Amino acid sequence: xxxxxxxxxxxxxxxxxxxxxxxxxxxxxxxxxxxxxxxxxxxxxxxxxxxxxxxxxxxxxxxxxxxxxxxxxxxxxxxxxxxxxxxxxxxxxxxxxxxxxxxxxxxxxxxxxxxxxxxxxxxxxxxxxxxxxxxxxxxxxxxxxxxxxxxxxxxxxxxxxxxxxxxxxxxxxxxxxxxxxxxxxxxxxxxxxxxxxxxxxxxxxxxxxxxxxxxxxxxxxxxxxxxxxxxxxxxxxxxxxxxxxxxxxxxxxxxxxxxxxxxxxxxxxxxxxxx
Numbered sequence: 428x429x430x431x432x433x434x435x436x437x438x439x440x441x442x443x444x445x446x447x448x449x450x451x452x453x454x455x456x457x458x459x460x461x462x463x464x465x466x467x468x469x470x471x472x473x474x475x476x477x478x479x480x481x482x483x484x485x486x487x488x489x490x491x492x493x494x495x496x497x498x499x500x501x502x503x504x505x506x507x508x509x510x511x512x513x514x515x516x517x518x519x520x521x522x523x524x525x526x527x528x529x530x531x532x533x534x535x536x537x538x539x540x541x542x543x544x545x546x547x548x549x550x551x552x553x554x555x556x557x558x559x560x561x562x563x564x565x566x567x568x569x570x571x572x573x574x575x576x577x578x579x580x581x582x583x584x585x586x587x588x589x590x591x592x593x594x595x596x597x598x599x600x601x602x603x604x605x606x607x608x609x610x611x612x613x614x615x616x617x618x619x620x621x622x623x624x625x626x627x628x629x630x631x632x633x634x635x636x637x638x639x640x641x642x643x644x645x646x647x648x649x650x651x652x653x654x655x656x657x658x659x660x661x662x663x664x665x666x667x668x669x670x671x672x673x674x675x676x677x678x679x680x681x682x683x684x685x686x687x688x689x690x691x692x693x694x695x696x697x698x699x700x701x702x
Contacts, residue, residue: 441680445576449569453558457499457570461672463497464551466677471543471668477662480532486524490517491548498552503560517544545653550688551681557695570629573640573689574637577625579683582618585686591614598697603656615645635696643694653680 448456471526472482492515500506525533557572581691590610598606621643626634655678659667668676679683 433580442580443701446573449572449576453503453560453568457496457503457555460470460551460554461492461495461499463681464491464548466668466670467541467547467551468683470676470678471539471547473693474658474662474664474667475539475543477664478535480535480538480539481530482536482543483521483524483528486521487543489542490520491544494544495552498549501557502553502556502558515697517541523643530554546685547678550685553688553692554684556692568673570625570631571695574622574640575644575687576628578618578641578690579648579687582614582641582645583683584614585612585617586610589617592625599653602653602660606652606656613647618645632702634697638677640691640694640698643690644687647690648683654686655679 448459464486468487469484472484472487475482490569494517495677497506497510497514501508501511518537518541521544522537525537525540528536530536554572554575555573559568559571563581585608588609590607590613591610593613594605594606595609597604598608598611619638620645622637623634626632626637629637632640655667659665666675666680669677
């Protein structure tokens with residue numbers, strides 16, 4: 428089986444699992460992305476070790492899990508906002524654990540441990556806030572989350588196609604040699620077009636609001652991709668992992684989500700207040 432076929436099959440399963448979890452139940456989605464966040468944190472610790480840092484894995488998993496479900500439970504209306512103040516203890520907990528370790532790099536261990544939780548776990552937990560649990564109709568309840576992924580996937584596919592055919596001017600060659608401005612604008616056009624089209628079905632937001640959401644997804648997703656590429660290049664690794672045949676690791680597939688999700692989360696909270 429060649430790499431293209433393997434990549435296509437993996438990609439199809441990947442899409443089916445995510446869309447299926449969104450449509451099944453908001454808790455099914457939350458648990459799935461909790462596992463994704465732990466896998467992403469694990470890959471991050473491997474990258475960190477290539478840079479002579481060793482953030483805690485087991486303790487990191489525990490803190491990540493507590494952090495993730497605090498945010499999820501708040502988004503689902505199970506706990507009040509006051510419980511989120513406990514998230515301020517993350518630096519203290521990571522630092523306290525480092526006191527009992529024997530390590531020559533305590534500062535970098537603490538910094539990378541906190542960064543891993545902030546960069547990976549919190550953004551993936553925020554996706555749970557995209558559900559509109561006030562809606563009685565299931566399709567509208569999940570519309571924003573489905574739209575988020577559709578725009579991101581169409582943008583990514585469009586950028587790849589346009590970049591492969593027309594790409595000449597590199598966006599940031601020292602970090603991502605294959606990413607071009609032609610690919611970016613082609614992908615952006617594709618993403619914004621699908622954002623406008625899906626506004627006819629996902630009516631929680633107006634068409635122009637969907638286009639605005641699309642702009643934020645595209646910009647955030649692009650920066651997310653570049654940040655992960657920067658970290659991998661600095662660590663001297665090609666892929667963050669190999670859990671997804673033909674695609675690499677979890678971070679390779681969700682790098683765009685990690686910066687797009689928080690930006691969109693803030694935007695939709697504002698739009699929901701306005702509407």
